[in-house]
Amino acid sequence: MRTWLHGLPLAGVALITLATGLSAHAQDPNAGRALAATCATCHGTDGRSAGGVPPSLAGQNRQILLQAMRDFRDGKRAATIMHQHAKGYTDQQFELMADYFSKLKP
């Protein structure tokens, strides 16, 4: 019961996000794949980095990826370039990218 109560507001937020945040991207079944492909130039195909620098993204925890992108965007995490790239994406795009990479094998 306690767990259920805990989960309720979160689920509510998720529903609101889905209902109000539908952009062009959400309607494209390959939206996550296409967005993730923009990362691959530097981070490797499907986020598997050839030499480990910059880091691999494949198989990383969804929440950690999401938080990293938000922190880069908001200037809370030091970076050479990611703070500039992250400002080009919406929160919803971050979620699509985090979904895509977190579901891949490392």
Added chain:
Amino acid sequence: MTLSRREFVQWAAAAGVTTLAGCATTGSGSAGRVVVIGGGFGGGTAAKYIKLWSPDIDVTLVERDSGFISCPLSNLVLAGSTTIKEISRDYGGLSARGINVVRDNAVAVDAAAKSVRLAGGRTLAYDRLIVSPGVDFMYNTIPGLNNGAAQAEVLHAWKAGPQTLALQKQLQAMPDGGVFVLHIPLAPYRCPPGPYERICQVADYFKRAKPKSKIIALDSNPDVVSKAGLFKAVWNGAYKGMIDYRPNSEIADVDVKSKTVKLQFGDVKGDVLNVVPPQRAGEIARQAGVITTNDRWCDVNWQTCESTAVKGIHVLGDATLSASLMPKSASMANQHAKVCAAAVIAMIKGQPLNPEPMLMNTCYSFVDAKNVIHVASVHRYSAKDKTMVAIKGAGGLSDKPNALEGEYAWGWARNIWADSLT
């Protein structure tokens, strides 16, 4: 109308149908045939991602060279800070993916018949064609360099490979106290920060090996085209007194014998001349009829990279008419290719297009052997504007040259090579 087999063969021959062999070899199960011309950052990536995302599409990549040599990082070869071997890759990885890599030169495109003719005599049929030819040099604008012998002496070294090594040799043979003259064409040209990185790399080499030598940079542009503040700070810092940068210095001609670059007002003599000529889309783009603008560049629909001039033909990379704030860079070509690959798959399969494709650009420049500066940008397709627009507030520059980005630049290189070519 019913045709006997004999009649059909006669009809097909009369109609110039060249796809029979293609159908036979394609076999059942193929969703369609894509031919990609050019195995650089654009074409390699397009071929790879179509196969990666849709293995049931037959992909043929036509490339005239036996291997790939990276323009990014090739300026470091001039300074002896890396080798051609280090920045070279082969096409084995793409072959292993099931891409048919054909070493040949595409010489003609028949858009009506949907076929590409190769110099070796073969004809390839396609459902969609991707043209990623890079740039050709407009030597016709520099009379003194408009012949092979002159071009072998006054190098461009703007396509990595033999020219890079030849320029390195010229620099090594130059006596200490000599003058290196670099001419930079009017933008747009391949790799906006490239000439300024080259100035840094040659200065780095001179500083170590020939400290009395000088660099004269004749820039056709009114100012440094990319990362201006950062480059100038380095020239006035680590390389102070070595670089004579002259803006608004458009070339009129070259006298090869006297090693003189002729400008509209005055001549500039040097010991080693390095003239980067004005550029246009590679010749096969002209053959395909996709050059639309100033007889140089190919306008495309940025949602799909399909030519605005010829349906069924997509154009990528440096050959395109760039959208606003979009550089002719390796990163961009690699990113164009993914937008194109997704669109080509969707078009072949009758699926909806990505309504808002995105592009991300990263260009690293080495100011010496280790320290690097970047410029970055993010672009999204705007249905309203019908083009790619740079996203305001995103992107930017390094604060100053730093070694950490030197490591990231090598990481970028290894990953983009793998992302484009394996």
